[in-house]
Amino acid sequence: MEQIEQLAQAALTRDHLKLRSLVQDLSRAKTNFSRMPRPSTREPRLLAMSAALAELLANRNEQKPPEWTKEIGPLAEPFFLLESAVTMKRLRVLCETQSPEPMRKRLLYAPPHFLEFA
Secondary structure, rough: OOHHHHHHHHHHOOOOOOOOOOHHHHOOOOHHHHHHOOOOOOOOHHHHHHHHEEEEEEEEOOOOOOHHHHOOOOOOEEEEHHHHHOOOOOHHHHHHOOOOHHOOOEEEEEOOOOOOOO
């Protein structure tokens, strides 16, 4: 499984501790996110999350996102990375309106400063 798929899987299972750890590992390794290979999966949620995270991390590291991310569109239904956003109206609205753009355009919603610590 590619690194980007591992990140996406952690995000989709809402394993935030693992996700943060993986992102920190990639940051310490000075990863060139523009060269991340496309995931081999065909699962739409995993592909969308992989593309969103690859773009997000590339942008935050002042790199160009991988070309393959342009081919990955939005999910059929929204997905909130914070489970509590499903039931907490203010948090849901915050995520829907201020989620990082690479995520929001794929109907993936997180707080505005998602993964900025890394």
